[in-house]
Amino acid sequence: MRGDLADGGSYEAFVSFPAGKDNPMHVHSQDLPTVVLKGTFYAKIDGKHVRYPAGSYYRLPADKPHLSGCEKGADCLLFQYQEDRFDLVPTKTGQ
Structure with a gap:
């Protein structure tokens, strides 16, 4: 909707995930507000x-x-927004 998830800067975006898709253990460098x-x-x-x-x-x-x-x-289908670019930083299980 506004900005670009991967290009830096603030953004607002609709994000789709396939049913059954899992993300590994990870962190984000800033809070991630989301509406499902x-x-x-x-x-x-x-x-x-x-x-x-x-x-x-x-x-x-x-x-x-x-x-x-x-x-x-x-x-x-999610709506997400952040003040800076989106990031997903993998971490080891249990951290």
């Missing part, structure tokens, strides 16, 4: 698995190791 528009997204933080169905809002904290992904059954 379709499907059920999830995050596993500090051993707690939290589901975010369509209509949910969540804010992943900066530098917090977590797993995330789109549950099976339906593709996910």
Whole structure:
């Protein structure tokens, strides 16, 4: 919608995830506010698995190791925005 996820600077974007797609353990260098528009997204933080169905809002904290992904059954559509470029920095499990 505004800016570019990968090009630096602030952005607002619709992000699609295929159903069943999982992200490995990672962090983001800044908070990541997200609205789930379709499907059920999830995050596993500090051993707690939290589901975010369509209509949910969540804010992943900066530098917090977590797993995330789109549950099976339906593709996910997210709206995300940040003041700087998007990043996903892989971390080792358990960090």
